[in-house]
Amino acid sequence: MTTLLHIDSSARSGGSDEHRFGSHSRRLSRRFVSGWKARRPGDAVVYRDVGAKPPEAVSGSWIHAAFTPPENREHWMREVLAESDELVDELLQADVIVAGVPMYNFGVPAQFKAYIDNIVRVGRTFGFDRSRPGEPYWPMVPADKTLVILSSRGDYGYEAGGRLANRNHVEPGIKTAFSYLGITDVHSVAVEFDEFADERLQASIASAEGVVDKLVADLSGRAGKERAA
Amino acid sequence: MTTLLHIDSSARSGGSDEHRFGSHSRRLSRRFVSGWKARRPGDAVVYRDVGAKPPEAVSGSWIHAAFTPPENREHWMREVLAESDELVDELLQADVIVAGVPMYNFGVPAQFKAYIDNIVRVGRTFGFDRSRPGEPYWPMVPADKTLVILSSRGDYGYEAGGRLANRNHVEPGIKTAFSYLGITDVHSVAVEFDEFADERLQASIASAEGVVDKLVADLSGRAGKERAA
Numbered sequence: 001m002t003t004l005l006h007i008d009s010s011a012r013s014g015g016s017d018e019h020r021f022g023s024h025s026r027r028l029s030r031r032f033v034s035g036w037k038a039r040r041p042g043d044a045v046v047y048r049d050v051g052a053k054p055p056e057a058v059s060g061s062w063i064h065a066a067f068t069p070p071e072n073r074e075h076w077m078r079e080v081l082a083e084s085d086e087l088v089d090e091l092l093q094a095d096v097i098v099a100g101v102p103m104y105n106f107g108v109p110a111q112f113k114a115y116i117d118n119i120v121r122v123g124r125t126f127g128f129d130r131s132r133p134g135e136p137y138w139p140m141v142p143a144d145k146t147l148v149i150l151s152s153r154g155d156y157g158y159e160a161g162g163r164l165a166n167r168n169h170v171e172p173g174i175k176t177a178f179s180y181l182g183i184t185d186v187h188s189v190a191v192e193f194d195e196f197a198d199e200r201l202q203a204s205i206a207s208a209e210g211v212v213d214k215l216v217a218d219l220s221g222r223a224g225k226e227r228a229a
Numbered sequence: 230m231t232t233l234l235h236i237d238s239s240a241r242s243g244g245s246d247e248h249r250f251g252s253h254s255r256r257l258s259r260r261f262v263s264g265w266k267a268r269r270p271g272d273a274v275v276y277r278d279v280g281a282k283p284p285e286a287v288s289g290s291w292i293h294a295a296f297t298p299p300e301n302r303e304h305w306m307r308e309v310l311a312e313s314d315e316l317v318d319e320l321l322q323a324d325v326i327v328a329g330v331p332m333y334n335f336g337v338p339a340q341f342k343a344y345i346d347n348i349v350r351v352g353r354t355f356g357f358d359r360s361r362p363g364e365p366y367w368p369m370v371p372a373d374k375t376l377v378i379l380s381s382r383g384d385y386g387y388e389a390g391g392r393l394a395n396r397n398h399v400e401p402g403i404k405t406a407f408s409y410l411g412i413t414d415v416h417s418v419a420v421e422f423d424e425f426a427d428e429r430l431q432a433s434i435a436s437a438e439g440v441v442d443k444l445v446a447d448l449s450g451r452a453g454k455e456r457a458a
Contacts, residue, residue, distance in 0.1 A: 012289045021293070054286045057340040058333065060241045064250070104287065106405045107398070110343035111286045113336060120334045130425060137384075155366075167405045169336070173398040176335045196359060 002223045003044045005094035006033045009112035010051045010102050010152075016205070023051075024152035024191040024205065025100035028212055032098050032148060035216040040223065046090055051100075054111035055083055055118045066122055084118040091119050095145060096219060097183070099174075102152040103190075107169040116177050125181045139182030146219060147178055149188040150212070154195035156204075187215055231452045232273045234323035235262045238341035239280045239331050239381075245434070252280075253381035253420040253434065254329035257441055261327050261377065264445040269452065275319055280329075283340035284312055284347045295351055313347040320348050324374060325448060326412070328403075331381040332419075336398040345406050354410045368411030375448060376407055378417040379441070383424035385433075416444055 008026050015027030033045055056062075062084070065077035073081075091097065101112050108116070122128050127138045151170055157163035158170075171188050178186065189211045193201040237255050244256030262274055285291075291313070294306035302310075320326065330341050337345075351357050356367045380399055386392035387399075400417050407415065418440045422430040 011287050011292060057283045057338065057343070058240050063240060105345050105349045106409070107336070107342060107345075107402050109286065110339050110346050113342045114286070114339035116334050116336070117339050128424070136424065166401075169398050169402040169405065172395075173336050173402070176396045176398065180335070195357070195365065 001043055002040065002095045002220075003046065003093055004033060004036060005090055005097045006045055006047045007097065007099040007101075007115070008047075008049045008051050009109050009115065010100060011104075011109065011111070013052065023100070023102065024194060024208075025102045025150050026051075027205075028150035028152075028189065028191065028208060029098050029100035031209060032150065032212050032216055035213060036096075036220050039216065039220045043223075046094065048087070048090060048115075050111045050115045051109070055087065055114040057114050058117045070123070084121060085124075087115065087118050088121050088124050091125070092141065095223065097145065097147045098150065099147065100150045101170060101174065103154070103158070103168070103170045106167050108173060116174070120177060120181065137180070139180065141182040143182050143184065145183050146185045146187070147174075147183050148215060148219070149174055149186065150208075151188065151190035152194055153190055153192050156192040156196075156200070158190070158192065187219075189215065230272055231269065231324045231449075232275065232322055233262060233265060234319055234326045235274055235276045236326065236328040236330075236344070237276075237278045237280050238338050238344065239329060240333075240338065240340070242281065252329070252331065253423060253437075254331045254379050255280075256434075257379035257381075257418060257420065257437060258327050258329035260438060261379065261441050261445055264442060265325075265449050268445065268449045272452075275323065277316070277319060277344075279340045279344045280338070284316065284343040286343050287346045299352070313350060314353075316344065316347050317350050317353050320354070321370065324452070325377065326374065327377045327379065329379045330399060330403065332383070332387070332397070332399045335396050337402060345403070349406060349410065366409070368409065370411040372411050372413065374412050375414045375416070376403075376412050377444060377448070378403055378415065379437075380417065380419035381423055382419055382421050385421040385425075385429070387419070387421065416448075418444065 008029055010023035010025050012023040014022040015030055016022040016024045017027045061080045065080045068077055101108050125141050127140050130136050149171055158168040175186050189208050191208045192204045237258055239252035239254050241252040243251040244259055245251040245253045246256045290309045294309045330337050354370050356369050359365050378400055387397040404415050418437050420437045421433045
């Protein structure tokens with residue numbers, strides 16, 4: 001059985017296929033997950049909506065607790081790390097992470113950055129040892145996981161090589177953080193032209209949905225083969 | 230009179246010159262502001278600590294309210310935008326913005342991204358008109374403001390051209406968002422080697438403090454000349 005972790009981070013509720021001011025990234029993530037379930041109904045899906053419920057930003061107490069060895073942690077430290085532990089557990093249990101992450105002001109929404117800041121955890125998702133020869137860090141997340149980033153942008157040309165590529169800090173920022181944890185198999189699809197609300201937006205949605213469907217076919221087929229192997 | 234907006238966003242309290250686990254970015258921002266005040270005691274300083282009190286992440290209601298013309302806003306809309314309005318007012322009143330922004334997981338802390346998401350406000354800091362010929366956006370913040378980014382990183386080599394430059398989403402992400410608003414005079418200084426806690430960290434702090442002092446001399450001197458002109 002494969003486990004999907006379905007994350008949404010848009011501040012908007014509902015997909016843009018549900019109502020006029022709905023979210024394109026929610027629309028794509030739901031399409032991905034429902035397409036996957038149609039092909040592999042026995043797979044598990046865990047849902048995490050950081051758009052509706054932003055995780056707490058990392059605090060001084062959080063840092064203090066996280067850098068205290070687990071066996072030395074006091075009660076308040078375990079409490080302050082409880083949400084982070086839950087998010088890390090979900091991540092480690094997932095085989096495929098499907099993250100709806102719209103572009104807000106050229107980067108990920110604050111609520112998705114809060115998610116990242118909570119899953120990058122010393123001793124759980126990355127290791128750190130100052131006395132280690134060479135790099136003092138190493139990834140602790142098993143390398144067999146796949147991340148799918150489903151995004152949405154108001155303007156257009158943010159893709160690699162595009163006219164605004166150097167202003168896009170969404171996929172590059174996510175990839176850098178996740179690769180640090182050991183997650184390097186990353187796929188991404190984005191809707192563009194949202195703010196123009198014209199036929200170019202409609203074409204971009206149709207194109208993105210086609211890529212999502214193809215990704216679902218490819219990745220779910222691969223999951224089937226790995227299971228049979 | 231010049232007005233400084235002093236922002237801190239580190240989750241840690243106090244500067245690293247105050248206690249062992251204090252913040253380097255807070256240390257640099259306080260040094261900048263106290264150096265400025267020593268030279269220009271009549272200038273005003275407004276302080277905003279988004280590390281201690283993270284702004285609310287942007288919500289669906291926030292977006293709805295922000296895109297409703299001010300004259301049509303209902304009471305709940307003005308309430309949901311109150312914090313954003315306060316942050317925008319502070320930004321517009323400032324001549325020099327001094328922002329302590331440590332690198333968290335290769336990007337800005339979630340609490341600083343929440344700040345950015347709250348100051349990028351249609352009709353207040355940028356304009357948007359879909360029917361406008363050419364670009365539908367324009368910056369609304371007067372171009373005479375200066376932004377100083379004071380950062381801190383665990384590892385080293387994140388500067389432009391450095392070995393980890395492509396993993397640094399802090400200064401590039403901030404510059405992209407602020408330039409969209411019209412703030413393009415940006416200076417930045419960073420402490421590196423924090424996680425090694427050895428003589429390289431001490432050298433990096435000393436060097437960063439030197440650059441901060443020089444920046445204070447240059448920028449406060451410029452403010453004096455502009456006033457005299």
